[in-house]
Amino acid sequence: MTAIRKREWVSPKGQKKTAWLVDYKDQHGKRRARQFPTKKEAEYYADRARNEIRQGRHTHDRDSITVAVAADLWIAAGDANGLERSTIKRYRELSNLHIVPKLGALKLSQLTKAQVIEWRQELLTVKSRSMASKIIRALSAILSNAMEIGAISQNVASDVKVGRAKRDAERVEPPARADLKKMIEAATDDERPFILTAITTGLRSSELRGLCWRDIDLNAGTLTVRQRADQWGVLGSPKSEAGRRTIPLPPQLVVELTRWKLRCKPTTIGLVFPSSAGTALRHNNVLRRMYFPLQVRAGLAVPKLDANGRPLLDDEGNPIVTGKYRFHALRHAAASGWIANKIDLKRLQVWIGHESIQLTLDTYGHLLADQERDAELAMLASRDLFG
Known part of the structure; x- marks a missing residue:
């Protein structure tokens, strides 16, 4: 009562x-x-x-912990469960920069779904939808962990989502084939194997940097993803179970990798693309020392912009340039090449390493739609020949 x-x-x-x-x-x-x-x-x-x-x-307030304490416990649980260093870093940033400053002093028992919804709307006015979604998902994860340890009995953020507005949805636009050719032609002998592998296999940067020779069968013409390197070059398991996959290699890449294996610096674990020290490459070094300079040499340079969208200038007042394409664009290049050659959706999902067909469809559906239109046009063009 x-x-x-x-x-x-x-x-x-x-x-x-x-x-x-x-x-x-x-x-x-x-x-x-x-x-x-x-x-x-x-x-x-x-x-x-x-x-x-x-x-x-x-849960009564007296038995409740604050959001700040719950956030620390969530991060500690992730660390204890062996999450990658980059993941823990991302958790800390979401917690320290966004969640704790706003909600940290509040007890979990005082937090309501209405408050979370109100905060979501506030976030959407000052953050991108993508960032707002990450923050709300992190809060929900904090509360889920608190439930697991018995600190609260419910997660008031579990069904608070940040939907993606159709007007904000960015269609994947793969690099033009002519631009890819320019990159390949501008690459040095040591850069070409890395760039060709990225363009033709769709591997993520982390998967390329963690690739070992034991994972490549040059006779069979296949590559198997078994591990990845995080942004600091530390090796670990693939991003997900779907990340473990075998991909066929085009003959041109087999030839390139065969030549590269003869002159590649050997390492203790047999890295295909090692650093000068024999360790896994760091992502920032790949971008700064190879990928962006390569694009500039290939004539694919664009002005580097500041936070306000203004071109950055060097000490002499000249625009600072960078590469036109993000590294992830090479992954889309591989997918678009497969789609152009009529790959089926399930095979595309497996080769690209997506956890679900829905993710593949959401990412590349507009490219696949062209393929479906091809079939429709073929049917219409020949229907008068058949009863």
Whole structure:
């Protein structure tokens, strides 16, 4: 039973005070109480507590931890479970830069779904949809971890999502084939094997940098992804189970890799693309020392912009240039090449390493639509020949 009582008293300074006390027993039969300045707030809390107790998921403020503490526990759990250094770094950034400054002092028991929804709307006015989605998902993960350790009985952010607006959805536009040829032609003998492998296999940067010779069968013309290197060059498992996959190699790449193997610097674990020190390459070094300079040499340079979209200038007042394409664009180049040659959707999903066909369809559906139109045109062109 939940009771709401009015309390009146006189403060030490002689001021008359009024408050409303909610007195109740939780789902474990333990007596609880909480005081509010207005009757309306007390009634709202009483209704909420009754519903939570009925569902067996009520947590009193006294037993609750703050969002900041819960965030630290979430990060510690990820660290203990062996998550990659880059993942832990991303968790800390989301927590320290976004979640804790806004909600850190709030007790988990005080956090409501309405507050999360309101914050989502606030985020959407100052952040991109992508970033807002990451922040809300991180908050939900924090609350899920808190549930696992018994700190709360419900996750009020579990079904609060940031939908992707159709007008914001960016279609994947793979690099022009002519631009890819320019890159290949501008590459040095040491750069060409790396660039060709990226363009023709669709491997992620991390997968390329973690690739070993034991994963390539030059006789069979196949490449198997078994590991990846994080942004610091530390080797680990693929991004997901779907990341473990075998991809066929075009004959031209087999020839290029065969030649490269003869002159590649040997390493203790047999890296295909090692650094000068014999370790896995770091992603930033690939971009800064090879990929962007290669594009500039190939005539694929664009001005480098500051946070306000203005061109950056060097000390002499000349525009600073960078490469036209992000490295991930080479992954799309591989996918678009396969699609142009009529690959089926399931095979595309496997070769590109997506966890679901839906993700593949969302990413490359507009390119596949052209393939479906080809079939339709072929049918229309010949239907008068058949009864």
